[in-house]
Amino acid sequence: MRFVIIGGGPAGHTAATHAARLGAEVTLVERDLLGGAAHLLDCIPSKAMIATGAAMALTRRAGGMGLEHLDAVLDFQAVRARNDAIVGRLNASVRTLLESQGVRLLHGTGRMKGPHQVVVDTADEVVELEADAVLVATGSRPRVPPWAEVDGVRVLTTRDAYPPPEVPEHLAVIGSGVTGVEFVHMFASFGSRVSLVVSRQQVLPGKDPDVAAALEADFLARGVTLVKGARAEGIDRTEDGVTVRCDDGRRIAASHALLAIGSVPNSEGLGLDAAGVETDRGFVPVNHHCQSNVGHVYAAGDVSGKLPLSSVASMQGRKIAEHVMGLHTLSHRHLAYDKAASAIFTEPEIADVGLAEVDAFADGRKIRVTKVPFAASARALIDGDARGFVKIVSDPATGVVLGGSIVGRSASELISVIALAVTAGLRVTDIVESLMVHPSLAEALADAAE
Numbered sequence: 001m002r003f004v005i006i007g008g009g010p011a012g013h014t015a016a017t018h019a020a021r022l023g024a025e026v027t028l029v030e031r032d033l034l035g036g037a038a039h040l041l042d043c044i045p046s047k048a049m050i051a052t053g054a055a056m057a058l059t060r061r062a063g064g065m066g067l068e069h070l071d072a073v074l075d076f077q078a079v080r081a082r083n084d085a086i087v088g089r090l091n092a093s094v095r096t097l098l099e100s101q102g103v104r105l106l107h108g109t110g111r112m113k114g115p116h117q118v119v120v121d122t123a124d125e126v127v128e129l130e131a132d133a134v135l136v137a138t139g140s141r142p143r144v145p146p147w148a149e150v151d152g153v154r155v156l157t158t159r160d161a162y163p164p165p166e167v168p169e170h171l172a173v174i175g176s177g178v179t180g181v182e183f184v185h186m187f188a189s190f191g192s193r194v195s196l197v198v199s200r201q202q203v204l205p206g207k208d209p210d211v212a213a214a215l216e217a218d219f220l221a222r223g224v225t226l227v228k229g230a231r232a233e234g235i236d237r238t239e240d241g242v243t244v245r246c247d248d249g250r251r252i253a254a255s256h257a258l259l260a261i262g263s264v265p266n267s268e269g270l271g272l273d274a275a276g277v278e279t280d281r282g283f284v285p286v287n288h289h290c291q292s293n294v295g296h297v298y299a300a301g302d303v304s305g306k307l308p309l310s311s312v313a314s315m316q317g318r319k320i321a322e323h324v325m326g327l328h329t330l331s332h333r334h335l336a337y338d339k340a341a342s343a344i345f346t347e348p349e350i351a352d353v354g355l356a357e358v359d360a361f362a363d364g365r366k367i368r369v370t371k372v373p374f375a376a377s378a379r380a381l382i383d384g385d386a387r388g389f390v391k392i393v394s395d396p397a398t399g400v401v402l403g404g405s406i407v408g409r410s411a412s413e414l415i416s417v418i419a420l421a422v423t424a425g426l427r428v429t430d431i432v433e434s435l436m437v438h439p440s441l442a443e444a445l446a447d448a449a450e
């Protein structure tokens with residue numbers, strides 16, 4: 001089985017490793033660094049900077065823990081060096097893993113020349129590859145609307161912000177989805193004044209209103225200005241910054257503007273037409289095996305238009321490797337996008353999985369919802385941060401866990417327990433009767449499941 005993969009992000013490199021392990025002859029084509037935008041430009045550097053912000057916040061809170069006069073001084077050069085070191089290590093470990101499985105790595109830009117042919121432009125030569133199966137895993141890039149001119153200095157996309165040349169004095173963030181609120185949190189932690197343009201009446205549109213309310217309360221307490229019910233429609237450069245124009249006439253004068261309004265798929269120039277692969281607004285539509293309309297051409301990750309999460313991309317890659325090698329018939333479980341856990345790395349963190357209370361109500365589905373605040377958790381009090389809550393959604397008839405949300409410290413870790421319960425069809429009693437560590441934040445999960 002000759003398997004050619006274009007794109008070395010989570011989707012591509014996971015598919016490559018797994019398929020090679022299963023016996024395929026794999027070639028992975030990557031034009032930039034292995035690990036993809038996920039490692040280089042999106043998940044990892046953003047989380048690394050949020051971790052720096054969290055360390056700063058900790059020094060501010062330390063007074064309440066009996067430590068006086070701690071002061072943190074931000075050094076953006078050191079922050080950048082730390083980011084680069086993390087990305088470098090991850091890149092090296094992905095390379096080592098791929099090489100250890102015998103994956104052939106080609107550094108260059110790949111495109112399809114026909115249904116079974118991939119052409120790679122490397123620095124030295126053009127390589128033509130024959131493939132029995134092809135995976136398109138080319139990711140996405142930030143969406144830039146026609147009314148904004150990104151200069152990487154005052155008008156930024158998320159990819160210009162790791163870190164920007166200077167700490168923005170006043171950052172206007174446009175877009176209040178997951179990415180937007182993470183950048184609000186990040187720069188508020190660094191001491192910037194932040195204004196957030198929220199097109200609806202709640203941040204995180206579509207999320208549980210309880211969760212969004214908790215985040216809004218935190219933002220307001222930290223001095224973030226929420227400009228609600230406004231759509232940005234222009235950004236003007238001024239002598240000392242920018243002015244964001246909103247459709248209702250409001251103007252936000254700031255030192256910098258950051259666009260966080262979604263992404264567009266990287267599918268142009270890939271020769272998909274030549275291979276007969278259909279696209280829809282640039283995405284490659286796929287079935288539950290991640291096959292495109294051309295059966296041996298797969299797509300995964302952001303370019304497939306499914307949930308744009310690194311974790312989902314990796315799992316798609318894994319499932320594709322099994323399908324390519326014909327293993328999907330043996331105990332194969334389809335990827336359940338509706339059971340993917342996700343997190344928002346704000347402070348407090350927000351995480352959820354499975355069925356949301358709002359969606360159950362919208363569908364008229366009977367559910368049992370139980371919720372406990374971290375204010376009652378010994379560990380949260382010890383850690384000096386008792387914000388937030390755990391909410392568990394279950395089936396009232398069977399007790400099977402259907403979903404949950406967590407707002408609070410380490411929510412991104414704690415949600416794994418509920419994710420496992422949702423995937424494995426566990427009942428609330430399974431969580432209640434698990435002997436959790438004491439004192440731990442996880443005890444709140446058992447209380448919420450009660």
Ligand SMILES: Cc1cc2nc3c(=O)[nH]c(=O)nc-3n(C[C@H](O)[C@H](O)[C@H](O)COP(=O)(O)OP(=O)(O)OC[C@H]3O[C@@H](n4cnc5c(N)ncnc54)[C@H](O)[C@@H]3O)c2cc1C
Pocket residue numbers: 006007008009010011012029030031032033035036037038039041042043044046047108109110111137138139140158179266270300301302303307308309310311312313
């Ligand atoms: C700011 C931000 C933060 C995020 N944080 C998280 C998070 O915390 N957790 C999470 O799960 N998800 C997060 N995401 C989403 C996550 O980054 C994406 O879902 C993930 O990167 C998708 O992986 P991928 O494999 O599809 O593509 P990518 O990671 O984008 O990798 C695609 C690769 O393909 C390469 N490529 C493209 N075209 C070609 C070509 N023609 N030839 C050769 N190579 C090519 C690119 O160079 C790139 O390396 C975040 C996104 C953003 C924007």
